[in-house]
Amino acid sequence: MPLYRAPIRDMLFAYYELHQGEALRALPGFEEMDRETLESILDEAGKFVSERLLPINRSGDEEGCHWQDGKVTTPEGFKAAYRDFVEAGWNSIAFDAEYGGQGLPKSLHMLVDEMICGCNLSFSLYPGLTHGAWGALESYADPALKDLYFPRMASGEWSGCMCLTEAHCGTDLGLLRTRAVSQTDGSYRITGSKIFITAGEHDLSENIVHLVLARTPDAPAGIKGVSLFLVPKIVPDSEGGLGEPNNVTCGAIEHKMGIKASATCVINFDDAKGWLVGEPNKGMRAMFKMMNTERLAVGMQGLGIAEVAYQNAVAYAQERLQGRAPGGAKQTDAAADPLTVHPDIRRMLLTMRALTEGCRALSVWVAQQLDFANHASDPQARQQADQLVALLTPVVKAYFTDAAFEVANLGVQIYGGHGYVREHGMEQLVRDARIGQLYEGTNGVQAMDLVGRKLPMADGALIERFLIPVRDYLKEREGDAALAEFTAPLAEVAQQLESATETLLRNAATNPAEIGAGAVDFLQLFGLAALAFMWVRMAEIGLNLRDGDEALFYQAKVKTARFFIRRILPRAEAHYRAIEAGGACMMDFDDRAW
Amino acid sequence: MKILVCVKRVVDANVKISVKADGSGVDLANLKMAMNPFDEIAVEEAVRLRESGKADEGVAVSLGKSACQETLRTALAMGLDRAILVESGEELQPLAVAKLLAEVVKQEKPDLIIMGKQAIDDDNNQTGQMLAALLGWGQGTFVSQVVLNEGEVEVTREIDGGLETLALPLPAVVTADLRLNEPRYVKLPNIMKAKKKPLEVITPADLGVDIRPRLEILKVEEPPKRSGGIKVADVAELVDKLRNEARVL
Numbered sequence: 001m002p003l004y005r006a007p008i009r010d011m012l013f014a015y016y017e018l019h020q021g022e023a024l025r026a027l028p029g030f031e032e033m034d035r036e037t038l039e040s041i042l043d044e045a046g047k048f049v050s051e052r053l054l055p056i057n058r059s060g061d062e063e064g065c066h067w068q069d070g071k072v073t074t075p076e077g078f079k080a081a082y083r084d085f086v087e088a089g090w091n092s093i094a095f096d097a098e099y100g101g102q103g104l105p106k107s108l109h110m111l112v113d114e115m116i117c118g119c120n121l122s123f124s125l126y127p128g129l130t131h132g133a134w135g136a137l138e139s140y141a142d143p144a145l146k147d148l149y150f151p152r153m154a155s156g157e158w159s160g161c162m163c164l165t166e167a168h169c170g171t172d173l174g175l176l177r178t179r180a181v182s183q184t185d186g187s188y189r190i191t192g193s194k195i196f197i198t199a200g201e202h203d204l205s206e207n208i209v210h211l212v213l214a215r216t217p218d219a220p221a222g223i224k225g226v227s228l229f230l231v232p233k234i235v236p237d238s239e240g241g242l243g244e245p246n247n248v249t250c251g252a253i254e255h256k257m258g259i260k261a262s263a264t265c266v267i268n269f270d271d272a273k274g275w276l277v278g279e280p281n282k283g284m285r286a287m288f289k290m291m292n293t294e295r296l297a298v299g300m301q302g303l304g305i306a307e308v309a310y311q312n313a314v315a316y317a318q319e320r321l322q323g324r325a326p327g328g329a330k331q332t333d334a335a336a337d338p339l340t341v342h343p344d345i346r347r348m349l350l351t352m353r354a355l356t357e358g359c360r361a362l363s364v365w366v367a368q369q370l371d372f373a374n375h376a377s378d379p380q381a382r383q384q385a386d387q388l389v390a391l392l393t394p395v396v397k398a399y400f401t402d403a404a405f406e407v408a409n410l411g412v413q414i415y416g417g418h419g420y421v422r423e424h425g426m427e428q429l430v431r432d433a434r435i436g437q438l439y440e441g442t443n444g445v446q447a448m449d450l451v452g453r454k455l456p457m458a459d460g461a462l463i464e465r466f467l468i469p470v471r472d473y474l475k476e477r478e479g480d481a482a483l484a485e486f487t488a489p490l491a492e493v494a495q496q497l498e499s500a501t502e503t504l505l506r507n508a509a510t511n512p513a514e515i516g517a518g519a520v521d522f523l524q525l526f527g528l529a530a531l532a533f534m535w536v537r538m539a540e541i542g543l544n545l546r547d548g549d550e551a552l553f554y555q556a557k558v559k560t561a562r563f564f565i566r567r568i569l570p571r572a573e574a575h576y577r578a579i580e581a582g583g584a585c586m587m588d589f590d591d592r593a594w
Numbered sequence: 595m596k597i598l599v600c601v602k603r604v605v606d607a608n609v610k611i612s613v614k615a616d617g618s619g620v621d622l623a624n625l626k627m628a629m630n631p632f633d634e635i636a637v638e639e640a641v642r643l644r645e646s647g648k649a650d651e652g653v654a655v656s657l658g659k660s661a662c663q664e665t666l667r668t669a670l671a672m673g674l675d676r677a678i679l680v681e682s683g684e685e686l687q688p689l690a691v692a693k694l695l696a697e698v699v700k701q702e703k704p705d706l707i708i709m710g711k712q713a714i715d716d717d718n719n720q721t722g723q724m725l726a727a728l729l730g731w732g733q734g735t736f737v738s739q740v741v742l743n744e745g746e747v748e749v750t751r752e753i754d755g756g757l758e759t760l761a762l763p764l765p766a767v768v769t770a771d772l773r774l775n776e777p778r779y780v781k782l783p784n785i786m787k788a789k790k791k792p793l794e795v796i797t798p799a800d801l802g803v804d805i806r807p808r809l810e811i812l813k814v815e816e817p818p819k820r821s822g823g824i825k826v827a828d829v830a831e832l833v834d835k836l837r838n839e840a841r842v843l
Contacts, residue, residue, distance in 0.1 A: 037785070
C-alpha cells in the first residue's frame with residue numbers, strides 16, 4: 001500500500017506565505033481562520049484520510065463496484081468510511097451553515113479535497129458529486145427545494161449526482177433527448193436514459209439527488225432548449241423524510257480502466273417525478289455553474305494523485321539500492337547506492353515535485369480568489385476575482401490533470417518493473433489519473449473553453465487578470481540581480497502568452513478552425529506561464545528565508561524553482577511555436593488519406 | 595465526578611527523528627508534533643466516561659512550551675471541557691512534571707486522573723507513578739479497562755503474566771495502555787467549538803514548584819546499526835553461540 005502524508009507544511013506555505021490567507025480573514029464568517037486553526041483542521045483531515053481512505057484504495061480498486069438487480073454495492077469498507085467521513089463533517093466544509101454546513105472557506109475545502117483525492121480518488125467522487133449538485137441548486141433552485149434537500153445533503157444522508165451524457169451525446173449536449181413533461185402540480189415527468197453517471201447509484205447514502213438535463217416538448221432545438229431538473233431517487237415527503245421511491249433505476253455499471261471503486265452508472269428515468277431548477281431552457285447556465293465547481297475539483301484530483309505518486313517515488317528511490325553514483329560510490333558500506341544518486345532519477349523526482357508543488361501554489365491562488373469572488377464586500381474586487389477564477393478554471397482542470405498523468409507515469413518509471421505490478425499501487429495511480437483528462441469536459445474541451453470563450457469574454461479583460469499581476473510583479477523586481485535568473489524567463493513566457501493570445505484571436509477572426517488548432521498548445525503555454533509565476537514568487541520567498549529556522553524547506557523551494565525554470569519551462573517554447581505555426585498543416589490533410 | 599487528563603506534546607509518531615550532531619539530544623526543530631498517542635487514549639477514555647454520564651467534567655492539563663496549547667485544543671476538540679497549560683520553556687523531567695501536576699490537582703480536586711502510561715518521546719514511564727506517590731493516591735498502571743463504580747474505580751491491568759484486576763478507592767491515578775480504547779477522529783465542527791472552550795495558562799512559579807532538572811543527560815546517540823545475521827546449522831550450535839558468544843544464557 002502506498003504511503004501518504006498530507007503535505008500540510010506546503011499547504012500552509014501556499015496559503016499564508018505565498019498567497020493571502022491572512023487577508024481572507026477580513027471576509028465575513030472567516031474571521032477565525034488563523035494559521036493555527038487551519039493547521040489543526042488540516043492535521044485532523046490528514047489523519048482521517050490516511051488512516052481511513054488510503055487503506056481501502058487498493059482493495060477498492062481490486063474489488064470494484066457490484067451491480068445486481070439495479071442495486072449497486074460499493075467495495076468493502078466504503079460504507080463505513082463514508083459514514084465516519086460525513087459524521088466528522090468533512091463533506092460539508094464549505095456548505096452554508098444555515099443548512100447545517102460548516103460555513104468555512106472554499107479554499108480550505110479545496111486543500112482537504114486534495115488530500116481526499118490523493119488517498120482515494122474513487123471515494124472522493126461520492127461526496128464530490130454532492131458538491132457539484134449543491135453548487136447548481138444553491139445558485140438556481142427555488143428556496144423551497146433548497147429547504148427540502150439541503151439539510152440532508154449537508155449531513156451526507158443524501159448525496160448528489162449530475163446526469164448529462166446520453167449514449168449519443170457527450171460533449172455535444174444539444175443533441176440530448178431526455179424528455180420532461182410538466183404536470184398540473186408544478187412538477188415534471190422525466191423520461192430518458194443517461195450514461196456515465198458518476199455516483200448515480202450506490203449504497204453509501206439513503207437517497208440520491210439527480211440533477212438531470214432534459215428538454216420539454218415545446219423547447220427549441222439544440223442547446224438552447226435544454227432545462228435542468230432535480231430528480232430524487234426517493235421522493236421526499238413534505239418533512240424532508242423518505243417518501244415513495246421514484247422511477248429512477250440503474251441499468252448497469254461500467255467496467256473501466258481506473259477509478260474502479262467509483263460507480264459509473266447507466267441511469268434510466270421512466271416517467272420519474274422531477275422539479276425544474278432555474279428557468280426553462282436555461283439548463284446549460286445552471287449546468288455550467290455545476291461544471292465549473294466540478295472542473296476545479298477535477299484539477300484537485302490531479303494534484304492529489306500527483307502528490308501521492310511523488311511521495312512514494314521519493315520513498316522508493318531513497319530505499320532501493322541499485323548501481324553506483326556516477327562519480328563513485330556514495331554508500332561504500334552497502335552493496336549499491338540508493339536510486340537518488342542517479343541523475344535521471346533526480347530529473348524525474350524533481351519534475352514530479354516541481355509540477356506538484358507548482359500546481360498546489362496555483363490551486364491555492366484560485367481557491368482563495370474563489371472565496372473573494374463569493375464573499376468580498378467590494379463589487380469590483382468580487383468581479384476581478386471572479387474573472388480570474390473563470391480564466392484559470394480550464395487551466396486548473398486540464399493542466400493539472402495532464403501534469404498528474406505525467407507525474408503518475410514517472411512514479412511507475414522510478415519503480416521500474418515494480419511500478420508495473422499491482423502490489424505497490426503505482427500503476428493504479430496512472431489508471432486513476434487518466435480519467436481526469438476526460439471527464440467534466442475533455443482537456444481539449446477545456447482548451448476550447450479557454451481560447452474560444454474566456455479570451456474573448458468581457459473584451460479580453462480576463463487574461464489581463466493574470467497578466468497585470470505578472471507585469472506588476474516583474475516591474476517591482478526590475479534590477480533585482482539575485483532574482484534575475486527567475487524573473488527573466490518569467491518575463492519571456494508572459495510575453496509569449498500575450499503574443500500567442502493576439503495570434504490566436506487574429507487568426508480566428510478570419511478562420512474559426514484556428515481556435516481549435518491552437519487551443520491545447522495555448523492552454524499548455526498558459527499552464528507553464530502560471531506555474532512559472534508561482535515558482536518565481538516561491539523562489540523569492542525561499543531566498544529571503546534560506547538561512548532561517550527552516551533552511552532546508554526554503555532552500556528546497558529555491559532549488560525546485562530553479563529546476564522548473566531551467567528544465568521544465570523550456571517546454572513553453574515548443575507550444576508557442578506550435579501556436580504560431582497555425583492549423584493549416586493539419587486542416588489541409590486529405591480526408592481520404594486517413 | 596471530575597476527571598483530570600494529562601497530555602504531552604511529543605514528536606509525531608510517523609516522523610523519523612535524528613540525534614543532534616553534538617549528542618545533546620534529539621533534533622526537534624521544525625518537526626511535526628502531536629499528542630502523545632497514549633495520552634490520546636486517556637483523553638478518549640475520559641470523554642467516554644463524560645458522554646456516558648459517569649463524569650461531569652473533563653479537564654486537560656499539559657506542561658511545556660506555549661505550543662502545547664495546540665495539543666490541549668485537540669483534547670478539547672475530542673470532547674474535554676476545559677484546559678490548563680503550565681507554561682514553561684525549561685526542560686521538564688518526570689519528577690518536575692509530577693510535582694507540578696500534584697499542585698494542579700490540589701487546586702482542581704479531581705476524583706480521577708487518567709494519563710498515558712508513558713510518552714513516546716523519552717519512554718520514561720514514570721510520571722503517573724510519581725504523581726500517585728506524591729498525592730498518596732492509589733495507582734492503576736498499564737490499564738486496558740476502566741469501570742467506574744461508587745467510590746472506586748475498577749481497572750484491568752496488562753501485566754507480564756496476563757491480566758490483573760484491581761479496585762482502587764477514589765481519588766486515584768490511572769495510566770492508559772494501548773488496548774484501553776481506540777481514540778476517535780476529531781470532528782470538524784468540534785475543532786471550531788474547541789477554540790471557544792476555556793484554556794487557562796499558568797506558570798510553575800504560580801504553583802510554587804522547583805522544576806530544576808535532577809538528572810543530567812550525558813549523551814544521546816543513535817543505536818548501533820544492525821549488522822547482518824548468520825545461519826546456524828542446528829539447535830546445538832544456536833545454544834552454543836547464545837551461551838558462549840552472546841553470553842545471554
